[in-house]
Amino acid sequence: MYKAMRAPSMYAQDPDVLLHFHEICKGYGSRFLFVCSRSGRAAVEPKVTASLEGTDAYARFETFGGISSEGEIARMEKIVEEDSIDVVCGVGGGSAIDTAKACAFHCGKPVAIVPTVAATDAPCTGLSVIYHDDGTFAEYLFYPKNPDVVIVDSAVIADSPTSFLVAGMGDALGTYYEARAAARTKSPSLENTGVTLSALALCRLCRDTLFSDGLKALIAAEKGLLVPSLEAVIEANIYLSGVGADNAGLCVAHSVYNGTTALEECERVPHGNIVAFGTVVQLVLENAPDEELGEVMAFMESVGLPLTLEAIGITDESRLPAVAEKACAPGESIHNLAGDVTPGQLVAAMLQADALGRSFLD
Numbered sequence: 522m523y524k525a526m527r528a529p530s531m532y533a534q535d536p537d538v539l540l541h542f543h544e545i546c547k548g549y550g551s552r553f554l555f556v557c558s559r560s561g562r563a564a565v566e567p568k569v570t571a572s573l574e575g576t577d578a579y580a581r582f583e584t585f586g587g588i589s590s591e592g593e594i595a596r597m598e599k600i601v602e603e604d605s606i607d608v609v610c611g612v613g614g615g616s617a618i619d620t621a622k623a624c625a626f627h628c629g630k631p632v633a634i635v636p637t638v639a640a641t642d643a644p645c646t647g648l649s650v651i652y653h654d655d656g657t658f659a660e661y662l663f664y665p666k667n668p669d670v671v672i673v674d675s676a677v678i679a680d681s682p683t684s685f686l687v688a689g690m691g692d693a694l695g696t697y698y699e700a701r702a703a704a705r706t707k708s709p710s711l712e713n714t715g716v717t718l719s720a721l722a723l724c725r726l727c728r729d730t731l732f733s734d735g736l737k738a739l740i741a742a743e744k745g746l747l748v749p750s751l752e753a754v755i756e757a758n759i760y761l762s763g764v765g766a767d768n769a770g771l772c773v774a775h776s777v778y779n780g781t782t783a784l785e786e787c788e789r790v791p792h793g794n795i796v797a798f799g800t801v802v803q804l805v806l807e808n809a810p811d812e813e814l815g816e817v818m819a820f821m822e823s824v825g826l827p828l829t830l831e832a833i834g835i836t837d838e839s840r841l842p843a844v845a846e847k848a849c850a851p852g853e854s855i856h857n858l859a860g861d862v863t864p865g866q867l868v869a870a871m872l873q874a875d876a877l878g879r880s881f882l883d
Contacts, residue, residue, distance in 0.1 A: 530670065538672055582602065594627070642759060671760070698728075703769065757782050774800040
């Protein structure tokens with residue numbers, strides 16, 4: 522298994538960087554399709570339109586249906602063909618981004634990503650989560666390359682609800698600990714390659730940035746202040762976490778999230794919030810030192826990430842075996858942990874993480 526490293530061809534971040542959209546993307550073509558969430562379109566269209574004034578560029582903004590479904594992807598592909606689109610652009614959260622990635626891949630077009638929240642690391646990764654039209658999971662679609670361009674307008678991110686920023690910090694929190702665990706067993710990255718020192722360094726920097734700037738960034742976001750700490754956490758949530766996880770792999774934390782998709786009561790809990798709780802579960806399974814557990818839990822408490830089962834929607838312990846069975850299914854990243862994990866061990870670790878969280882909050 523050879524080592525490899527992948528990333529977007531360009532990552533641009535700054536307040537009002539979307540005013541430079543044409544300058545950044547003109548090398549890829551002049552006819553753009555924007556696959557937008559409803560709120561994403563409202564936040565991005567005026568700036569992009571301003572950047573295209575005085576050029577011969579064509580832009581079509583389409584509000585997508587809400588999930589990255591097969592039918593929605595096919596609808597966007599038809600627009601690409603009918604309008605002779607050169608570049609597909611994903612605008613909004615994870616589902617709009619995944620729809621644009623899939624459409625661009627199927628049509629053989631470059632893809633530009635414009636996230637409007639810092640809730641996940643989806644913008645920089647080389648994969649999409651695809652659903653059937655009835656909303657049920659269909660597949661993970663892996664691409665031969667990462668997005669061509671990722672443009673992060675931090676002024677747009679700062680205007681989004683702070684709950685998205687917190688969820689993004691939860692998703693990013695797992696990056697280093699999952700990468701470290703996967704590296705111990707020489708497990709492949711999400712790109713099915715060996716892990717480089719560069720990937721591990723990005724994962725470590727992601728964690729360090731959260732710990733040094735996370736609380737400051739949240740306070741700034743609550744006041745709508747674009748200060749260096751907020752810029753740093755936006756980069757950690759989107760770039761460091763995305764490129765780090767893509768190239769270094771996952772472990773227990775994301776499997777815990779996948780396991781909770783078996784429960785209706787967890788459906789409204791953000792992905793990143795559950796990943797954060799899953800990170801504590803992983804540290805329990807690893808028998809991490811008290812100092813490390815305390816550091817992670819103190820960070821989580823400071824920014825409002827969940828430390829208990831109740832905080833991720835689980836109030837009945839009898840529901841945990843269903844979570845554990847799904848989390849420990851063949852092919853899940855939990856099996857990257859040294860010594861592996863059985864469903865029974867995972868249930869015990871989740872209960873211990875909950876007990877530690879309750880003790881920490883008392």
